[in-house]
Amino acid sequence: MLINADDFEAVASGRFDTAFRRWVRPAAKAGGTLTTAAGVLAIDAVDVVALNAVTAEDLKRAGFQARSDLDAMLGNREGSLYRIRLRYLGEDPRAALRENAVLSEAEADTIAQTLARMDGTTPWVRRTLELIGSQPGHSAQELAKVLEVAPAKVKSNVRRLKALGLTESLSVGYRLSPRGKAWLDKPIASA
Structure with missing residues (x-):
């Protein structure tokens, strides 16, 4: 799973704890970690969700102001929609x-x-x-x-x-x- 520097910083600072991705196959699994040059994130949950099941709370936790922002980020990619719960673990060892x-x-x-x-x-x-x-x-x-x-x-x-x-x-x-x-x-x- 890739995460950009701004999103990493948002998770590390506690502003966000959720990411959405559209994948044909999951590229992350619950219980795993994501190690980047900026530090390490815990992947607490990876769930398939229907687009119409994404709540306003989910959007807020992912840093989106509106559903249209999520739609724009997802684009026309193929695959299922995944909701990933993330948590900052610490510096890159x-x-x-x-x-x-x-x-x-x-x-x-x-x-x-x-x-x-x-x-x-x-x-x-x-x-x-x-x-x-x-x-x-x-x-x-x-x-x-x-x-x-x-x-x-x-x-x-x-x-x-x-x-x-x-x-x-x-x-x-x-x-x-x-x-x-x-x-x-x-x-x-x-x-």
Whole structure:
């Protein structure tokens, strides 16, 4: 589920706690979380609702002044209408992790083991990290050409690295975090 910065801030400040989306398949589930650069939201409920069952209270909780505002936001998209209840949980835990550039041997070994599992039978981790380190700000499409994989695969892989605090997203492309640089600077035997 995507949420824009203004809507995130509205949920984080407590002004709103509801979002509406039209999906063919739900893109969020109750009990899950939504982690963004701005922080983490809890997804408390995801319910299919009929458009005529959306109440004035629902509209208010989602920040809409009138039903026509919701209709305009939904447009002519296909799928069922979902009402999502959200709650702010806190800061993005990856932010603090990214800044931790002092890795103990145990931390470096844990990262190395995790990355080895991620590599599986087709090693990609070190090459991807080195490429991002040497070409910060390059888009997934540009990185995909060099890595000879689909851009969607690059995005998926970088999200996995980001979850470990090794990369950061830029307005365009990615860069290594201080933690990612520190891990790459460790002797290759730790990798």
